[in-house]
Amino acid sequence: MLNVALPAVRADLGLSTATLSGVVSAYVLGYGGFMLLGGRAADLLGRRCMFLTWLAVFVVFSGLGGLATEGWQLLVARFVTGVAAAFLTPAGLALITANFPEGPQRNRALGVYAGTAAGGFSLGLVAGGALVTAGWRWVFFAPVLLAAVILVAALFLIRDDVPPRVTRSFDLPGAFTVTAAMLLLAYAVVSLDLVPALAGVALLALFVAIERRAAHPLVRLGLLRSARLVRTNITALLFLFAFAGFQFALTIYLQELRGWTPLQTGLAMLVVGVDTVLAPTLTTWLVNRFDPVRVLFAGLLTGLTAYGLFLRVTGDWTYAAMLPSLMLLGLAFALAYGPLTMAATDGVDGHEHGLAGGLLYTAIQFGTALGISAVTAVGVDSGSLRTALLLPVAALLVAVVVTATSLTPRRVPRDIVRRAAR
Template identity: 60%
Template sequence: MTRRAWALLLVLCGTIFLEGIDVAMLSVAVPSIRSDLELPTGTAAWVMSAYVLGYAGFTLLGGRAADLLGRRRMFLTWLTVFLGFSMLGGFATEGWMLVVARFVTGVAAAFMTPAAMSIITTSYEEGPQRNKALLVFAGTAAGGFSLGLVIGGLLTQFGWRWVFFAPVLLGGAVLLAALRLLPAEARPARRGGSFDFAGAATAAGAMLLLAYGIVRLEHGFDGWQLTGAVVAAGLLLATAFVTVERRSPAPLVRLGILRKASMVRADLGALLFVGSFFGFQFMVTLYLQELRGWSSLETALALVIMGVDAVLAPTLPPRLVNRFGNARVIFGGFLLAIVSYALFLPVGLDWSYALMLPTLFLTGAAFALAYGPLTIAATDGIEEREQGVAGGLLATATQFGSAVGISAVTAVYGLVVAGGDGSPGATLDAFRAALAVPAVMVVVGAVITAFGLRGGRRRAVDAPGATAPAAARPGSVPVA
């Protein structure tokens, strides 16, 4: 790739890195925020959940908006909103201010991330070049989250408000570089002469309600009637969305795109893999802090080894994908995750860090093998005019995955703790039961992704003449 192509990729990776450290730093800072602002437990939980709701609720709309209104325009606009509300969060003096700021920040990420991904998939030639760009992008996202744990622990020592201000400083630099480097584009023409407002409304409503229902699973059987009602309402709106899209002359999401088996399989795989990853990391954090008494900084430093994916993602998977095909590498990542989580299931009250290290390292390596190739599979072969939708579907899957993973392990942990006697041994049993959830998720994911192996090895991505050059494809931007 040319220097300009690498520079553009660096800017886009800066955005996904920004998103990763933003979430990770806040997860470390929540206890300090709760103490300083004297927040009740429910409000403190919503400081984290509001972001997930905003993100999961609008990613589908965000992806389509990038296709219809312009990827560059959406990227720059919502990056600005992201930075503005991150700064406002730093000035919050009440819990509701933080919740509102985090919700809008999540909405901004829902528009910004699919736009960034679709800029990559339309600016780099399909094949080895695009694959490497996507693998670097995915690795940067995971690395941002892993490093964000450490950075958040350090910044919290100086005051939790720096957790909100620091992303603004980084994001400001990314925004200035993006204004210079993002390729210009003509405003896409709207087919059908109108925007699918009914589809947008029903999609956003369904995603918000379903995400809220998933988050409420953390409360176990408390308020299960409300949880059931919310999920039912979400499913009804989802049904309405499908009906609207079938009749719309210019649908928000062309339902035919869901017939692409490899994309659907990749989205389901990403949901399960990301869910297992975040659920596992959440429970390990609780184990180290609540059962072992480690500080937030000590915990963050212990988990930083999981950031090995940021090093491996741009180097190892491209070679493996070119040699063995995308499906086999994804399947290998799931198998490695199964081994990783299985090694941690017998965790004890006095395990040394050396005993934990193999699992933490293998978990990061598994993420490097699976997540980047899943990103490629979710966008491979999709028409350029629907790349934003494909990116939105993938982002929706990953956000729902993280919500499902964390909510499921929390629900299982709470149920087992409630049935125990409160002793350290009973608490450890609850941790072990909750840690079985990520293991089950990756086993199911491995079964789903195994169906991708039936077609044999994916065509060599560097085969001569397999793909037309970027400059020859209508509407593409030849940056590389």
């Protein structure tokens, strides 16, 4: 909802383009900075507890964002809601993966999960455009009402069958170090500044040294030695880099270069939400028939095609000319997002699903922030639009190469081999 409302927020509060992108990036800063800590906290302190507690914080600060009268107030509210999301999101994913056995049942559950996320995207586009006509503040107030209903329902409906892991001590040095490192790296991404990036890398090196000596490490370093896990997270970062950068550029193009209203913009991008239907149906069927990595690879190629087609954009393009790219983008999201969540926890012990989810969503948020920052740095005007749109193409090209290294020849079932021999 917020992405569609950005031009209205800028006009009312008099924000610069950099501050406007900061309204999105502040949320990402809190989200990416605290995600690893949030994921591990879910494993150690209880997934249900973390989900409910931080959903309540999310409700409060989303409401405060709607009351902001200055840019800095909006940035603070967005940052804290990002921190809340960093704790509740991996807990939510771990609640799903821990309660469904690995295989078709979990794939089905994660397909529904991805479809629900897509439904939120679609609803946000239309609702955001409609709410902005009544005032951009309703973009913050509406989630308060919805999240409050979710919170009450969760108290009665959510059960955590996996007890928290009781440890004699919590790795506080590791927690502080990795959080500071991720905050610095997230800030470096949203500001494109080298100094905090170097400081963040130094703190990550210190964090690794701490974890090697800790009796009860916050992050088991052995988990990070999985090549498949690393490739999955790199792909997630690149996929969301492309998607967030494209969406930000498209919003500015339609509203500020073409003069479309927020509602028209939301309706134009609504077709991307086709994965609401495809994710729990087509994607789940494909994953069970093939495997998550192959379906993900198909999604990346589809997304690459979508962004490539949009490079032909002109200042007077009709919606009919845009539609093929937007439809392909919806299909790409359906084929990629669910398999990413499946691959992120594939082969990971149940007691580390929160951490695995934290790694995935850290990659997703860093990709989102980097995509928006890169497009902002290039600028979106009549002269630089095509340059900005080249960034998603380049990101998905790299993602295709990374994912291709995970593809392995499919094993032919023995009964088929025997029949062929006969």
